Amino acid sequence: MELLPFFEWAETSLLGSIGKTYGGVYAIGQSLHLMALALLGGTVLLTDLRLLNVVLRDVPSDQVIENAHKWFKVALIIIMATGIFMAAAVATRMYYNSFYWAKMTALLAGIVFVFAIKRPLLKRPHKEINPLVLKSVAMASLVIWFSVAATGRWIGFS
Amino acid sequence: MDWFFVIEEKKHMKMDRLEMLALATSSAVFVVALVYWGIQIQGVRELLEMAYG
Numbered sequence: 020m021e022l023l024p025f026f027e028w029a030e031t032s033l034l035g036s037i038g039k040t041y042g043g044v045y046a047i048g049q050s051l052h053l054m055a056l057a058l059l060g061g062t063v064l065l066t067d068l069r070l071l072n073v074v075l076r077d078v079p080s081d082q083v084i085e086n087a088h089k090w091f092k093v094a095l096i097i098i099m100a101t102g103i104f105m106a107a108a109v110a111t112r113m114y115y116n117s118f119y120w121a122k123m124t125a126l127l128a129g130i131v132f133v134f135a136i137k138r139p140l141l142k143r144p145h146k147e148i149n150p151l152v153l154k155s156v157a158m159a160s161l162v163i164w165f166s167v168a169a170t171g172r173w174i175g176f177s
Numbered sequence: 178m179d180w181f182f183v184i185e186e187k188k189h190m191k192m193d194r195l196e197m198l199a200l201a202t203s204s205a206v207f208v209v210a211l212v213y214w215g216i217q218i219q220g221v222r223e224l225l226e227m228a229y230g
Contacts, residue, residue: 121213128206132206136195136198136199136202140196140199152192152196152199152203155199155204159202159207162206162207162210166210
């Protein structure tokens with residue numbers, strides 16, 4: 020399926036035009052994107068480092084994961100909304116950028132990993148889960164979200 | 178290192194299907210990330226060698 024026409028359309032759409040024309044609006048979108056990234060990164064670090072027994076060892080991991088997941092979802096929604104707005108303004112350039120596609124792949128992998136693997140697993144009492152599995156899931160989650168962040172930053176330098 | 182010893186103590190706990198799936202997916206993530214970032218780092222090294230010798 021050819022995606023280029025969609026990206027060309029996105030750039031000329033109302034959303035793309037607003038982003039290109041009004042620098043202030045784009046800057047606000049980008050600021051919200053970065054703040055949501057910080058929030059998402061924070062929840063990921065908090066939950067995964069807790070599962071690895073590195074931080075908040077005196078708080079039950081079930082409680083940490085349950086509370087952090089709500090903010091993870093909020094951050095993800097803001098990231099996706101502002102991300103679509105930002106990408107629309109430079110859609111054609113993004114289409115030809117390999118790191119954009121790497122980031123989208125990593126982001127999709129992250130979302131699938133969280134909602135299909137990590138979340139169903141961690142809904143159980145953590146004491147009943149094999150610690151090796153808990154640690155592996157935490158490490159894999161850190162690797163995925165590191166890849167999302169790193170490829171995302173690389174877009175700006177390629 | 179006590180988290181490591183907790184793994185050692187309980188690693189023989191029986192795993193169900195979801196746990197096996199989680200372990201397999203995590204392993205796949207490690208392999209893919211290792212290959213991807215290995216290729217990217219190699220690319221940057223080659224570029225730096227071309228630029229600075």
